[in-house]
Amino acid sequence: MRKKAAVCFHTMSKNTVSDRFRKVDVDEYDENKFVDEEDGGENQMGPDEAEVDALIRQYPFHPLSCWGPNGNLMEALQAVLKNPPINTKNQNVKDRAEGLVLKVLSSFKSSDIEKAVQSLDKSGVDLLMKYIYKGFERPSENSSAVLLQWHEKALTAGGVGSIVRVLTARKTKSSSNLRKHQFTLESIDVVRLIFK
């Protein structure tokens, strides 16, 4: 009895029309659809890779640096936050910029992160926050731990407002970051507890 019923259902589903229509994005065909203004992003090349690399390499072997062994990392940070490729449609430029930023952030000693964040102005902190969340999107070996340390300091400097600006920025996409953010925050509380 049961087998007969199962066969009936199977044939029924085959007879109905295909469900390809379910994959159509109807919003694309809405003539009132909101289209954001296109800002010229063709000339945005992102931070200068050569300049940033040179500045990183100078640490810690630069004997004449008057800022101490970390002097050029601060400049590397400033350099890497210049020319953010926000409006460009070229994904490679964006990925390269993100990789470069991550390189600089990982080169800092943990104790120097706070000073580095304080050297940034308000828009610098906002931009740093955007790069941090972009970095959370694609975690690599040690990236999340480094980014979390930077996140804590950037949050003290920029407040929740800087995170709101990451979420509401239309040119930089961040969708599932928030959930990841919650998970990573809980894990750092656990770590703190263990090491207290």
Place this chain on the structure above:
Amino acid sequence: MAYHSFLLEPISCHAWNKDRTQIALCPNNHEVHIYQKERSGWMKIHVLKEHNGQVTGIDWAPESNRIVTCGTDRNAYVWTLKGSMWKPTLVILRINRAARCVKWSPRENKFAVGSGSRLISICYFEQDNDWWVCKHIKKPIRSTVLSLDWHPNNVLLASGSCDFKCRIFSAYIKELEDKPAPTPWGSKMPFGEVMFESSGAGGWIHDVSFSASGNRVAWASHDSTVAIAEGGKTPVVASLYLETLPLLCLTFITENSLVAAGHDCYPALFVYDAERSTITFGGKLDVPKQSAQRGMTARERFQNLDKKATADNKEAVLESLHKNSISQILVLEGDKAKCTKFCTTGMDGGMAVWDVKVSSQSVMSLPCLLTLIFCIMA
């Protein structure tokens, strides 16, 4: 400073009558309730039932004593008091989405309704037909209009919408009024003309407010920013990136300062410096009383560690007066030039009245700000 909890649900919108003895509010449903201030509290005296959808905007005209309401049922009603009853008159807005906000013009001969239909309906009463008619401002609005505010000249209208822009339109109705005098926003003001448009970088505009003179307009945006534009040949825009959650409502309380509130549940002061074109955060206006800090026993410490994974004594309790986001702010006493009292309502169903003591100087300096904060506490 006084706080009254009206409901357990959010107050969708509210409006006051001229002498501030009655408040009309929507208790998050299809009705409007009018409360009268008695010595012992607030008494509900009227219930206005006509809307078929949530009432999203209420405005009470002080001189003509008429209430206009708009709702998600795509309608607006103008209510007039006949004897002891409020009688509604339907206004056909010709919109096919929900109405979101409504404001009487300063001379109360017309009102503007912002809606999800991506347009603003300017409604005025036509004597010949004994009927409210409306004209639409459509271009170049591309998304829901969330907030409106009239310029004191009864013609210009500021709108904040979900297409990330604050705009100033002309709502000049030639049947009603004479040609307006030139303003810093422009001299030619045909109906529907865009006198000013902000850049669209940012979030949805939750609220807009003209200053008392009408020469400045401020808006609060969802990306946690507040901005002020000063009218002129090329309008000068100053903005402030906040460190807090987004603001939902704001109003000017002097020509140079405004009070705003939002998802952080407390009103905050912002001061505008016209010379340097900057906005600075002037402080929280809700300073909670410091509760006595008592020490923790070792046992409590271990219990906290076990239950909450932290040894801190901080409780997760909101210390502000409002226990949920503040969604609307209105000047109660004084006007936008010299406000002495303002009122906030929020999603916690409560209404708070705040006192402001503004010094006689036109520019608020730091010592004056401190007096402001301490006067609020009194």
